[in-house]
Amino acid sequence: MNEASRESGPITIALAGNPNSGKTTLFNALTGSHQHVGNYPGVTVEKKEGFAAHQGVRIHVIDLPGTYSLTAYSQEELVARNYLAEERPAAVVDVINAGSLERNLYLCVQFLELGIPLILALNMMDEARSKGMTLNTDLLAKRLHAPVVETIARHGQGKNRLLREIVELTREGRRPWRPLTISYGPDLDPVLTEMTARIEAESFLTDRYPARWTALKYLEGDEEITLLGRKAGALGAVLESSVKTVAEHCRKTLNTYPEAIIADYRYGFIASLLKGVLTHDTHAQRIAVSDQMDKVLTHTFLGPSIMALLLFGIYELTFTLGQTPMDWVEAFFSWLGSTVTGLMPPGLLRSMLVSGVIDGVGGVLGFVPLIAIMFFCIAFLEDSGYMARIAYMLDRVFRIFGLHGCSVMPFIVSGGIAGGCAVPGVMASRTLRSPREKLATLLTAPFMTCGAKLPLFILLSGIFFPSHQASALFVVTLTGWAAALVVARILRSTVIRGPATPFVMELPPYRWPTLRGMCIHTWERTWEYIKKAGTVILAISILIWAAMTFPQLPESRVQEFEIRAAELEADGADQEVLTALENERGQAALLHSMAGRLGVALEPISRLAGFDWKINIALTGGFAAKEVIISTLGTAYSLGEGEVETESLGRRISKDPNWDLPRAVSLMLFVLLYAPCFVTIVAIARESGSWGWALFSLGFNTVFAFALAVSVYQGLSLIR
Amino acid sequence: MNKTIPLRQMQAGQSGVIAEVASGGELGRRIRDMGLVPGSPILIIGRAPLKDPVALRLKDFTLTLRNNEADFIQVHVDE
Numbered sequence: 001m002n003e004a005s006r007e008s009g010p011i012t013i014a015l016a017g018n019p020n021s022g023k024t025t026l027f028n029a030l031t032g033s034h035q036h037v038g039n040y041p042g043v044t045v046e047k048k049e050g051f052a053a054h055q056g057v058r059i060h061v062i063d064l065p066g067t068y069s070l071t072a073y074s075q076e077e078l079v080a081r082n083y084l085a086e087e088r089p090a091a092v093v094d095v096i097n098a099g100s101l102e103r104n105l106y107l108c109v110q111f112l113e114l115g116i117p118l119i120l121a122l123n124m125m126d127e128a129r130s131k132g133m134t135l136n137t138d139l140l141a142k143r144l145h146a147p148v149v150e151t152i153a154r155h156g157q158g159k160n161r162l163l164r165e166i167v168e169l170t171r172e173g174r175r176p177w178r179p180l181t182i183s184y185g186p187d188l189d190p191v192l193t194e195m196t197a198r199i200e201a202e203s204f205l206t207d208r209y210p211a212r213w214t215a216l217k218y219l220e221g222d223e224e225i226t227l228l229g230r231k232a233g234a235l236g237a238v239l240e241s242s243v244k245t246v247a248e249h250c251r252k253t254l255n256t257y258p259e260a261i262i263a264d265y266r267y268g269f270i271a272s273l274l275k276g277v278l279t280h281d282t283h284a285q286r287i288a289v290s291d292q293m294d295k296v297l298t299h300t301f302l303g304p305s306i307m308a309l310l311l312f313g314i315y316e317l318t319f320t321l322g323q324t325p326m327d328w329v330e331a332f333f334s335w336l337g338s339t340v341t342g343l344m345p346p347g348l349l350r351s352m353l354v355s356g357v358i359d360g361v362g363g364v365l366g367f368v369p370l371i372a373i374m375f376f377c378i379a380f381l382e383d384s385g386y387m388a389r390i391a392y393m394l395d396r397v398f399r400i401f402g403l404h405g406c407s408v409m410p411f412i413v414s415g416g417i418a419g420g421c422a423v424p425g426v427m428a429s430r431t432l433r434s435p436r437e438k439l440a441t442l443l444t445a446p447f448m449t450c451g452a453k454l455p456l457f458i459l460l461s462g463i464f465f466p467s468h469q470a471s472a473l474f475v476v477t478l479t480g481w482a483a484a485l486v487v488a489r490i491l492r493s494t495v496i497r498g499p500a501t502p503f504v505m506e507l508p509p510y511r512w513p514t515l516r517g518m519c520i521h522t523w524e525r526t527w528e529y530i531k532k533a534g535t536v537i538l539a540i541s542i543l544i545w546a547a548m549t550f551p552q553l554p555e556s557r558v559q560e561f562e563i564r565a566a567e568l569e570a571d572g573a574d575q576e577v578l579t580a581l582e583n584e585r586g587q588a589a590l591l592h593s594m595a596g597r598l599g600v601a602l603e604p605i606s607r608l609a610g611f612d613w614k615i616n617i618a619l620t621g622g623f624a625a626k627e628v629i630i631s632t633l634g635t636a637y638s639l640g641e642g643e644v645e646t647e648s649l650g651r652r653i654s655k656d657p658n659w660d661l662p663r664a665v666s667l668m669l670f671v672l673l674y675a676p677c678f679v680t681i682v683a684i685a686r687e688s689g690s691w692g693w694a695l696f697s698l699g700f701n702t703v704f705a706f707a708l709a710v711s712v713y714q715g716l717s718l719i720r
Numbered sequence: 721m722n723k724t725i726p727l728r729q730m731q732a733g734q735s736g737v738i739a740e741v742a743s744g745g746e747l748g749r750r751i752r753d754m755g756l757v758p759g760s761p762i763l764i765i766g767r768a769p770l771k772d773p774v775a776l777r778l779k780d781f782t783l784t785l786r787n788n789e790a791d792f793i794q795v796h797v798d799e
Contacts (some may be wrong), residue, residue: 070754073746100780103755131780221751257744263752291765291777300769392784396770399786405773502789503773504750507782 010051010058011170012087014490016080016111017095018104019429019509020385022123023027024048024096024519027063030163037524045079046431048477048684062089072112075430084116085208090170092116093162098128098135098150099509101278105270112144113213115179119165120148121158127509132281138278140285154514179210179258184265188219191246195239202235218243219258228459232398290509294389303393311417314377315470318419319369325369330587330648331685333362349454360541360631363455363649365530370453370458374419376441378412379521383513387412387674388505395503401485402492405503406432407441411484417447418457418477422446422676426683434501438490441682443697444484446676451529453671459630463654464664480672487704534680537627544621546634547595553588562584590636595620609709610663619670625677662716666709673705725797727774727790735763736797743792754783756793 015030017023027035031050040047048063064083065076072078085093092111098106101122111118122128122137141148143595147165151158169175183189195215205214205228217225218239229236247258255259296302339357381387387409395405408416408427414425432438448456451511462471471484492498565581590596593611598620599613606616614636621628630649639654653659673699675686685694724739728779738760741751755778756762765775765782773786 067751071749072755073749091780097781102779103781106753106755118772221745259744259749260741260752260757263757267755267757290782294765294775294782298766298768298775303769392775395784396768396772397784502747502750503784503786504747504754504789505784506754507784509782515793646782 010060011166012060012062012085012089013166013170014064014087014089015093016063016064016107017066018068018097018107021066021095021097021104022153023063023066025514026121026123026151026159027061028517028520029153029156029159030059031061036510040079040083043715045075046427049167052163054160055168057167058156058343059163059166062087067107069107070114070231071220071222078224084114086307087332088174088501089116090167090213091119093121095121095123095153095168097694098122098125099133101128101133101135102274105273106266108144109180109266109269109350112146113178113182113210114215115210116144116170117175117177118144119162119169120146121162122148122150123153125150125158126155134279134281136277140273143273143277153591154517175594177210179213181212182265184262186256187250188246188265189216190326191242192219198235198238202490203230204229204232204235210713215239216262219246220262221259257442264448290385292648293510294507297386298389303389306392307390310381312470312474314374314417315474318373319473320452320468322370322373322691326366329366329369330362333358333366334364334648348412348549350550352542355635356542356545357538357636360409360545360628360697361534361538363631363634364537364627367451367455367458368456368530370527371419371529372522374417374451374521375525376518378417378420379518380513381417383511383517383521383597385508385510388507391505392507398485401489402437402440402500403485403488404432404434404441404501404630406505407437407488410445411443411481411638413447413452414445415453416477416481418449418450418473420456421450421525422448422449423683424525424528425450426680426687429687434498434499435502436492436496436498439496439693440488441695442490442687443700444488446680446684446701447484447487447673448480449672450472450626452677453629455627455630456633456671457668459650459653460664460668464661476668476672479669483673483704515543532625532679533628537625537631540621540624540628541631541635542626544595544617545635547598548590548593548617548632548635550593553585553592557592561588590614607712609706610713611670612658615667619674622671623675623678624683625679626671627681629671643644660720662713662720665716666713669712670705673701673708675699675702675705722796722798723796727776727785727793727795728787730764730774730795730797732764732766732799735761736795737761738793739796740794741792742794743796746776747789751785751789752792754778755781781791 015023015027021463027048027050030052032052035048038047045065050061050063052061062083064080067074067077067080070077070080070081083089085467094108094111096108108118120140135150136680137148137150147169149158149162149165151162153159169289184192192212192215195218196212199211199214204211214225218229221243224242226236229239243258243673250256250258250261324600337354340354340358344353379677381390387453390412391405391408394408396414398405398407410425410429413420413428414422422445425448426442429438429441429445432441444620448581457471457473457476461476465472561581561584565578568577568581591600594704595617599616602620603613606612610621614633617636618629620634634649637649675681679692681698684697685691688694730736731786738756738758740758743751754784760778763777765773765777767785773784774790775782775784797799
């Protein structure tokens with residue numbers, strides 16, 4: 001390490017690699033808790049960055065999205081490659097799953113062709129060894145002209161060596177890119193040379209990519225580069241015609257495509273790299289444990305049964321473990337509410353603090369323990385590799401509904417296993433290549449039981465199905481799935497018609513997830529939820545409290561109530577009668593407020609589904625964020641009652657004669673299905689690239705939900 | 721005896737060597753990125769509960785494909 005690098009600020013390196021190569025684990029090991037999650041500007045691909053330090057040198061680590069290739073077909077690939085071209089990090093650390101070295105090197109070769117300074121991290125060395133693989137790392141490093149470090153990221157092994165190599169490689173500051181030239185055989189080499197010369201002559205993109213690399217992308221049919229070429233003028237047309245000629249030649253003489261030849265030669269290059277580097281112990285060619293497990297876990301009959309049991313088990317676990325801490329948090333907020341009530345004089349400020357802030361935010365934060373446990377379980381499914389099996393097992397079913405096996409992920413993240421959130425769920429749909437299946441997934445993922453809707457379901461099923469709470473919630477979740485699938489089918493056969501896209505997916509080997517990794521995942525998502533509660537929900541709670549408080553009752557009505565109270569007191573009426581009067585006054589005030597008037601105005605329609613004006617207020621607030629529904633109900637009930645009472649919302653509802661089973665079921669159904677929250681709508685607009693689809697989901701879902709709620713309410717009321 | 725059959729017709733547990741990938745465009749590229757190129761030995765691990773997609777093992781990892789995508793792939797199998 002020299003003084004210059006210490007003074008010139010942190011060096012930036014990018015972490016790249018295939019999905020399932022242990023990239024995230026290595027990133028966590030390198031950066032510890034000093035990390036930041038965001039999105040790349042303009043696109044919704046997740047951007048993680050963090051800092052590491054070695055011998056006084058600060059290293060800024062960017063975690064690029066996992067990709068198999070650098071051809072710009074998916075957003076992830078495009079982001080990875082544009083990041084390298086535009087930001088020019090000092091080096092790329094290519095994280096390679098040593099257990100599937102050959103295929104992982106396919107991406108590595110593309111980095112070499114790009115010429116960016118490269119370090120290889122051969123990760124999961126323990127698994128590779130237990131598979132009976134022996135690697136000559138030094139020989140590989142010599143052939144690649146790049147440092148190769150063996151790591152076991154889950155145990156932090158090799159981390160220091162890797163940091164040392166990074167510092168070593170970037171010691172003299174930014175190194176120029178040195179692209180590797182691979183021969184692509186007699187059919188492609190001449191045309192490559194010719195195209196490279198033309199690209200160099202016109203300096204087309206040469207500030208971003210090596211000329212030969214651009215030529216290769218043309219031969220691979222890269223959409224982005226082709227479009228850039230067209231904008232650049234005549235050169236684009238010339239290059240395209242060269243590609244067309246050679247493609248026709250390949251088809252006539254070899255019955256193949258240029259991109260197939262390119263892939264063949266790359267794999268050939270990899271095979272020659274690995275000669276003498278990789279030896280398989282043939283005696284140990286036993287079937288991997290993973291394959292054995294798949295025989296059971298994806299078995300025709302056992303597989304689906306285990307999957308259903310597992311998902312149901314997650315509910316049971318969440319509720320059994322979550323109940324106690326949830327009670328604590330609730331007890332804390334009711335203590336806080338009564339303390340503040342006791343300490344402050346009655347008035348608007350106290351009302352805002354107790355009814356707006358504490359009841360509103362407390363109602364949301366009360367569910368943090370449950371949501372954290374749920375996220376922990378999802379992190380386990382993802383990190384263990386089981387999630388990919390779910391996609392594999394369900395693809396055939398999903399295809400019937402015009403979706404893709406990979407739609408499972410967005411659905412599950414959105415709350416397919418209750419407790420998710422539609423915002424990351426909608427973002428997860430970007431792994432879907434087909435715009436049609438992606439759109440169908442985007443528009444139906446908000447039907448799932450997200451963490452924000454969950455509080456209401458838990459509350460109502462606790463009151464109306466006290467002995468079957470877990471089953472009730474399971475049914476709600478299944479209803480979300482059914483609605484999503486049916487609506488997807490309807491959409492795919494009407495507004496978004498078109499053929500299905502390929503399902504070429506890797507099944508990663510089963511792994512026992514690390515506690516640390518799961519904790520990081522759980523914390524990231526739970527923190528998002530808490531942050532939302534502390535900011536957006538807080539603001540909306542106060543806003544809604546204001547709408548429920550102003551305009552206040554006119555002076556004459558207030559006096560009327562005070563005179564009646566004074567009369568009653570003079571007559572020596574007991575506390576109960578006085579409380580009843582106080583309640584009446586609260587109700588009158590709420591009805592007089594802006595929110596009350598809106599709620600009443602909606603009643604003629606909403607009555608069809610069994611909703612009264614208080615619920616209407618809550619549901620209107622729910623357009624902003626679903627958490628608001630329960631906090632608004634809380635505020636409505638706490639404003640509408642006497643001051644002394646600090647009962648929980650659940651007790652208040654169970655005592656209210658207006659609440660019955662049909663209303664509870666109809667409300668749960670409506671909340672499950674109606675318009676996505678504001679943040680989700682923004683996410684849909686971004687992912688689909690049009691506000692039209694976002695508005696469509698707002699209108700369509702609300703009408704759809706209302707129609708179902710009405711029919712269920714009317715039906716249930718008839719039966720009773 | 722040696723013969724070439726479409727991947728779709730292979731049974732669970734059967735192995736072979738890829739002879740041809742007759743697909744260009746996006747599907748072809750996805751298949752090749754994953755390492756399904758002529759000359760690669762493969763083993764059928766099994767099929768999803770509804771017999772589709774199919775899971776197969778390439779040298780060192782497991783991959784899934786739908787049957788109608790497997791139709792583009794011809795495999796040399798031993799008999």
